[in-house]
Amino acid sequence: MIEVENLTKKYGDLVAVKNLNFKVEKGKIWGLLGPNAAGKTTTMRILTGYLPATDGKASVADYDVFEKPNDVKKITGYLPENVPLYPEMTVHSYLNFVSEIKQIPASQRKEAVEKSVAISGLETVRGRLIKNISRGFKQRVGIAQALIHDPQVLVLDEPTIGLDPAQIIEIRRLIKSLKGERTILLSTHILAEVTQTCDGVVIINEGNLMASGSLEELTASFKEKEGVVIKLKKGEKSILSLLKKIHGVDEVSLVDDEFKIEWTKGKDVRDEITKLVVDKELGLIEMRPLAMNIEDLYLKVISGGVEQ
């Protein structure tokens, strides 16, 4: 339903998104996960037709975003990072305005507004000026706005930001309830949001794709890997290349003062590592098995410890 191929976006010299590839199947919820400045908002702006890409392709429901922007806009609901609200309008008149510009026929507008008010739980504030309602309600008006034309595809940029814990749970429940008929792409910094609401995830950092796939796929792929974390007295960067040279080692990274070493399941290289440590007199302080899951991967991404 949502497809991104080799997508690249440059702001002048700054490359915000680099060769991004991912695909979201119809009826699924996917999370776009990444730390600040990862390029999440940029990707979503391109998908919704707000920004052009520098290179690459993007399509929604088989409509090319750059060639058929209007077809894409008709079937896509979008909650931008900063909820686009007019403070001097009431909630009701705002939603009414949105229903007009989203091309809902006049005869169905009233019903559409009612429905989105009900889904987003806005009954109590519908007559109030937007500038006077609380942050959480503003966020909900944003969600109502995205849902008003009953879109097949929803793009939600950090839908739970600025909400209190009870509201976060409620909004997540709301998003889950929208699943099935709709395809949803949501962005977040929070891993828990992905594991609780999403079927799949795209992890990006500084515009680079770090991992993507359904949650099952990703966990399965981690099961095929094993690893250890070692702590050395001489924890210098130069040791990274020594460790990499060991036959069978797939990946080595230095996080804080600990080395993470990974290999494919079955090819246990622990003996070789110990041998290297003893030969070079590196002074082993600690060696423990590496927990392999998405959390781990994401922590690595956030702490910048991933090497491509």
Add this chain to the structure above:
Amino acid sequence: MKNIWAICKKEVKAYFTSPIAYVVITVFLVLIGFFFYSLVWWFNSQSLQMAQNQYYYQQLNINQMVYSPLFHNMSIILLLMIPLLTMRLFSEEKKRQTDELLFTSPISVNQIILGKYFASLFVLLVMLFLTGILSIFVFAYGNPEPAPILNGYLGLFLVGAAFISIGIFFSSLTENQIVSAILTFGALLLFWILNWASYSAGGMWKSVLNYLSFFQHFDDMTRGILDTTDLVYYLSFIFLGLFLTHSVIQSRRWR
């Protein structure tokens, strides 16, 4: 058409829920009222003096003595007021990031621009219409010719419409409303007084500068002359303003 109407409605509502429209209209009317009063008073005193002389009395013409200068004053006040009306049109959307809603909705950039343009035109019409009330007194107590007055109003409307198209252009350039207003004001003033430069210029430049000046075209209309070249001038000005706005918005997004 439906989309233009939706945007236009929203903008008109925004004008009248914020104080902007009321303040601009009120200040405009107060100033025009003042000018009108002084001009009529002056006309009256002139008529009393000239009443002794039948020949001069015949020469007195309320159209020339009251309306022609009044229209000039109105156009100058419009030049001061219109930047305040247009400054928010795109700057505010950008600042509040509501442009993200507009540009991700299935409506075209042209429809957005036209919707906003018509909303400002509506406020202009309200302003001009309200000044028309003053003329009721003139028609009640005197006998001016209606045709030149209507012609003058048409001129004012066209001048205002051209001003708005410049204003909307500068509003698309910046997210700062003050900057947008100042740039609009500067540009309008420059176009207004362009004919001053024509005094020193020679040959072809003289006529080019004269042609480009707002003043030159407006002057004719206040004296009741409706020329197609003036009409063409204003319409091309409006078109150019809106076209540039469109280019700015597209290029900003496609960079």
